[in-house]
Amino acid sequence: MSENRRTNDPEGVRRRIVAAAYDAFVTQGYLATGMLELRERASVSGGAMAHHFPVKRDLGLAVIRDRVSEAVRQTWIEPFHTGTNAPAAIDSIFESIIGELTQNGRVSGCPLNNMAMEISQHDAEMRGAVSAVFGAWHEALSASFETDVKENRARELNPQSLATLVIASYSGAMAMSKARQDVGPLIDCRVELAALLAAKYR
Amino acid sequence: MSENRRTNDPEGVRRRIVAAAYDAFVTQGYLATGMLELRERASVSGGAMAHHFPVKRDLGLAVIRDRVSEAVRQTWIEPFHTGTNAPAAIDSIFESIIGELTQNGRVSGCPLNNMAMEISQHDAEMRGAVSAVFGAWHEALSASFETDVKENRARELNPQSLATLVIASYSGAMAMSKARQDVGPLIDCRVELAALLAAKYR
DNA sequence: TCCTCAACAGGTCGATCATCCTGTTTTAAG
DNA sequence: CTTAAAACAGGATGATCGACCTGTTGAGGA
Numbered sequence: 001m002s003e004n005r006r007t008n009d010p011e012g013v014r015r016r017i018v019a020a021a022y023d024a025f026v027t028q029g030y031l032a033t034g035m036l037e038l039r040e041r042a043s044v045s046g047g048a049m050a051h052h053f054p055v056k057r058d059l060g061l062a063v064i065r066d067r068v069s070e071a072v073r074q075t076w077i078e079p080f081h082t083g084t085n086a087p088a089a090i091d092s093i094f095e096s097i098i099g100e101l102t103q104n105g106r107v108s109g110c111p112l113n114n115m116a117m118e119i120s121q122h123d124a125e126m127r128g129a130v131s132a133v134f135g136a137w138h139e140a141l142s143a144s145f146e147t148d149v150k151e152n153r154a155r156e157l158n159p160q161s162l163a164t165l166v167i168a169s170y171s172g173a174m175a176m177s178k179a180r181q182d183v184g185p186l187i188d189c190r191v192e193l194a195a196l197l198a199a200k201y202r
Numbered sequence: 203m204s205e206n207r208r209t210n211d212p213e214g215v216r217r218r219i220v221a222a223a224y225d226a227f228v229t230q231g232y233l234a235t236g237m238l239e240l241r242e243r244a245s246v247s248g249g250a251m252a253h254h255f256p257v258k259r260d261l262g263l264a265v266i267r268d269r270v271s272e273a274v275r276q277t278w279i280e281p282f283h284t285g286t287n288a289p290a291a292i293d294s295i296f297e298s299i300i301g302e303l304t305q306n307g308r309v310s311g312c313p314l315n316n317m318a319m320e321i322s323q324h325d326a327e328m329r330g331a332v333s334a335v336f337g338a339w340h341e342a343l344s345a346s347f348e349t350d351v352k353e354n355r356a357r358e359l360n361p362q363s364l365a366t367l368v369i370a371s372y373s374g375a376m377a378m379s380k381a382r383q384d385v386g387p388l389i390d391c392r393v394e395l396a397a398l399l400a401a402k403y404r
Numbered sequence: 405t406c407c408t409c410a411a412c413a414g415g416t417c418g419a420t421c422a423t424c425c426t427g428t429t430t431t432a433a434g
Numbered sequence: 435c436t437t438a439a440a441a442c443a444g445g446a447t448g449a450t451c452g453a454c455c456t457g458t459t460g461a462g463g464a
Contacts, residue, residue: 405464406464407442407462408461409461409462410460410461413457414455414457414458415455415456416453417452417454417455421449424446425445426441426444427442427443428442428444429440429441429442429443430441432437432440433438
């Protein structure tokens with residue numbers, strides 16, 4: 001009956017906060033984003049914020065575990081379950097990411113890498129959460145390489161170290177592209193990785 | 203005659219501030235380091251700090267232009283002027299960095315990459331300074347590759363994109379090593395890059 | 405010697421930060 | 435229906451941030 005009935009939607013409020021925090025952390029950084037700004041972005045009161053995330057650190061952990069890991073999974077793990085071989089999937093991922101960055105005009109960087117660089121020396125638990133996402137990413141890639149070796153699509157190939165190279169070159173290229181605000185480094189790495197993988201897959 | 207005679211050493215004070223800021227920015231990050239903390243680290247008064255660096259941004263620019271660029275030059279550009287070919291120099295650089303990180307026990311990351319990730323979306327001028335260092339780095343590497351091609355030590359090689367791959371994979375591997383606090387990713391990339399370059403240089 | 409300004413000392417300022425507090429409303433168990 | 439706890443509202447709080455202020459001391463040119 002009362003008009004301004006109080007919202008009582010725990011999961012929804014929590015999701016709104018985490019979503020707003022993910023956007024802000026990825027585009028501006030963790031430290032550069034204040035809790036007050038997040039309250040406004042998510043349209044929640046101080047009481048609601050304190051209830052769901054008493055300290056900022058908890059929110060950082062939730063963003064990594066819920067959103068960042070999901071983003072990595074969708075863009076870098078899911079494509080390897082479509083049946084194609086690893087080089088084709090990798091090239092397709094680079095292509096779509098370069099396309100997205102080109103059309104929206106600015107490079108905000110790899111979400112995982114952004115979080116990793118800023119927090120890994122401050123908080124051991126957040127560093128662990130970031131490390132776990134890197135681990136899952138690396139595992140998916142190396143498993144894909146290993147499958148290709150077992151099914152004789154490739155040979156003379158170390159799945160572990162090659163997966164590391166792919167992840168590292170992507171992360172580094174994204175960092176360079178972010179610093180230059182230009183997708184050139186990503187394009188270069190796409191070409192070089194494609195040539196490198198083609199050599200191993202023939 | 204007076205005992206606590208005031209120090210009057212502009213260059214010295216400035217160098218102490220920039221040195222302290224470089225250490226702090228690289229190990230903790232730019233935003234995580236306060237001006238008060240830097241005053242204490244460099245043992246300078248608020249007046250001296252305000253005189254040399256009225257705003258924090260000026261200090262960030264000085265650190266990038268004086269220290270970060272010099273660090274990149276010493277570790278990643280100087281070795282290519284010793285006469286050896288590019289792959290040998292690159293492998294040697296990886297070896298020494300891995301050795302240093304292993305013996306001092308912790309991974310604080312690539313100074314350039316640390317600064318780049320944190321500030322490139324906040325300040326256009328600092329982003330430009332970071333971008334210039336990346337540019338010098340890339341130019342030195344690609345010039346070294348080009349020399350090797352001209353003198354028939356290598357062929358079928360794109361100096362530009364290959365240089366990007368080397369820088370990106372190093373930066374990315376350093377980011378991963380920092381997140382995991384383990385030099386494994388750097389070792390993997392060293393091995394993979396050595397094999398890749400060996401194939402192009404035979 | 406006088407004088408000007410860079411160099412430095414020490415403290416202060418408002419703003420913003422993350423966190424916490426009291427009080428009220430909703431939910432759900434008993 | 436009662437009641438305890440979760441969910442939320444709307445501030446308040448001390449700490450810390452970057453920036454700045456007035457005053458003093460040094461160096462160097464006229």
